[in-house]
Amino acid sequence: MKWFRRENRDEDLERELRSDLELEAAELQERGLSPRDAEYAARRAFGNKTFVKEEVRRAWGGIWFEDLVQDARHTVRYLRKSPGFTITAVLSLAIGIGANTAIFTVIDAVLLKSLPVRDPQTLIVVGPAHGSGNGSGIPLDGSFSLYSYDLYKHLRTTHVFAELCAVQSTHETDVGVRRAGWSETELGHAKLISGNYFDVLGVKAALGRSIAPADDAAFASPAAVVSFRYWKGRLGGKSSIVGSNISVGGTSFTIVGVAPPDFYGEELEPDPPDFWLPLSADRWLNHQRALIDQPDEHWLYLIGRLAPDVSVAEAQIRLSSALRNWLLSREGSKISAEDCAEIMRAHVELTPGGSGIIHMRRNYGVTLRLLLGISLVVLLITCANISNLLLARGTARATETSVRLALGANRWRLTRQLLTESLVLALAGGAVGLFLAESGTKLLIALFFRGTEYVPISASPDLRILSFAFVLSCSSAMVFGLLPAFRMTSRIAPVIRGASAGIKGSRLSARSFGLGAVLVVTEVALSLVVLAGAATFARSLANLSGQHFGFDRNRVLILNVDTRHAGYSYTHLRSLYRELYSRLNALPGVKSASFSFYSPFNGCCSQFSISVQGYTPKPNEHVHARLNRVSPRYFQTLGTRLLLGRDFAERDFLGSQPIAIVTEEFVRLYLPKQNPIGKHFGIGGARHAGDLEIVGVVADAKYDDPHEDIMPMAFFPLLQDKSSDMPLSSDESNFVQVIEIRSAGRAETIASEVRHALAEIDPGLPVLTIRTLSEDVNLMLNRENVIASLAVFFGFVALVLSCLGLYGLMAYSVQRRTSEIGIRMALGARRGSVIRMVVREALAQGLAGILIGIPVAFAALGLIANQLFGVSPNDPKYCGAAAVILLLCMTGGACVPALRAARVDPLIALRYE
């Protein structure tokens, strides 16, 4: 390449010029000049040889790049000479850039990337691409996001879509998986998909074939596609797996293929499916009541690609009218005007489906952007700090720079060289930062998705991440490099005249010192914002986690079990529950054991419309309650107080009489100022109001979201007799999902005994997870926990950086003013007053930063107010605390140079002059 040949060319040019010069001199000599005069005359004729050389180099072109390489070499040499500065700058940049890159990696995966499928940009999700679970009826806002299997088939007949597939919307089914040769049933994640799912997404199996429409037919033999990760990790990763059998949820499936390595489904989520099963497999998994056979139960996402000649607007109109027709046909002929109006509100909105279903985006979008914001501020502080260091060094190099300028060096060239220095620093920081970013990303994923096994986000940087880090490094270089570079080359410093130190020096450097002060003030202001943010987040987390949940989370073990897929019949359940109850409660170390459909913060709860006898709803009031089924001693196990009446008894397993226990809030809302015991309510319309008798009242408790307000709740015995319309009595809620154990000692210690007892009762009962109740609570608060921890971490980094910045500035200032201080002391100033002088000067800057920072911090806190729990962003406490911490640390940082100043010996100082 060209620049490698440069040395040769330089030599060549040198030789050419020399030979011509000698010839000129020889000719002059022939004319009678003395050899010396001849040589001088020849040189004069040639003019500035260096200039000629420069011009020739320019003629050769590529000079820009050669200069750059030269600058870079110069820089590396220069940086090597001051390793302390270089290491500080590169490391602090690495932390800043690494943190930003790590957060961006997660943002890219969660918020920006498309699904790894064919033409993701043409995918369309029918409805908003979120919402989950299953339910019947028309959504409150009329906009459909979920569809029943029957409705899916109906919508396909509109031919709006070239292709349209359906996929189970609930977070995939946790199932027990068994394989020949395995000792135990393992937890696996299965997802039901329509037969054309893989075709629509354009995903080809890595091995074998994908699920085909034929597999989804009514009497097809059960077929499954396994994920690449599951195949490698759990099934041995051999190609012989295709065609073998595996038991999923109690049914034997033939593995027909392995999905490609990067495919995780239509939704980026923690613990993506291990198995994709055809929708028809729903009948095998849920023999009691397969959703696929419930025409009014909406539980499927629809994803497709529009037919070529159909616009989105047209598709929406046609689909909405098809939807309304279907809804009308479901109602039959005797439809009320009210229902009819309701149906007319029903409609479908199409959303771009390139990113598939986007729960994560909604859950983590704000948090991630917030973190990126905080880390960018920290990077800014880092830049200000390095800028300051560069300025200080620049003053030290003022003589060199001035001499070069005076000798006619190109000013732009000098500036560029200084910028190259910044660029080299930033790129080195970025390179180290990339290494940090990879571990940082892993850490972030582990923090964010605690309690999950695997999240399909790659931590290793791809091209997008690399370019992000590169751009970030270059912009940092501009941010911290431009100011010092221009300042240093802006004038020929009088230092050349020998005024490098002393009293004059201190005044001469006032301008660059002023700029340094501005940078420190900025740093302090930004740090204050970060610290105040950290304080509010920490407070918010403490509020959330310290609140009264309505249960005692200590010493409770929570086991998630899968009774539904274990093949129990309704009558079998009765004996299973009796045995579970007596065996578990008799275990040593167990204070109390119970089981239920839901437990707090463990996937709770469905909300139902109810009617309460004797209560007239206000206009537009939605009378509702969350429902749960529990065994006797449930409240005792959780530590929820029974306020009135009685708990369920063992005889209530049979539920001879329909009874219920309700919460305080239920009573407050629907049965105020009366004795609720013996009153009646029911699930559904007014004709059910007498169905259930209230036998007890318990204290309120939070079940779903630590942020939410208390909701009315009602509890039923597990096997309460089915009354016609009760949604909970119909099916799955009879199957216990959770076992709760309150232990005498630490909850973890009895886990193995409980497991053992369960295996004795029924070895086929899959235990999916074992956690403590406090772990469940912490998992629920995980996001807040992550924000608070990271904010505190960044706050700490900001604090250290700004104190370092102030320390550096003051140390530099003291050094510049050595002789001034010497004179002061010679004239009788005391050490104490010298220390005070330096600290006062430092704190003046700190205070200025704090004063500027406080309104900015308030504004920033106002922006994040909706992320806080029980914290007012206007509370002066947090900014105050941040200001106090900053002031204390800065005083510490200023004391070191102040003490050094006080040790100045007047004699030595004056000798400097």
Add this chain to the structure above:
Amino acid sequence: MRKESSERIELLQGTLDMLILRTLLFGPAHGHQIAKHIQRTTDDLLQIEHGSLYPALHRLERKGWLAAKWELAAKDQKREFKYYRLTTAGKKQLAAEESRWKQMAGAIARVMWPAEEG
């Protein structure tokens, strides 16, 4: 020895290239010879600055119009010089520049001395 600067004529941009190419039409020469030749031919009216001569030589070499080679001087066998030689491309370029120059000179002449034309 040197003429006063006011008497010398500043070379038009690009003209030096043409003069170098034309000089080399006589045969290979080194930088010093080229400069001297132009100076002599123009009775020292055109002084070639080294600061423009060498960049021009290297520029022309880079464009492929000149080729360079280190050779011993013809008369003084002790010294080696970098001799420049016109390449075929260089000859074509010279022809092109010459005709362009003629056109321009003619055009300028028509503007400056319109009467003489008629």
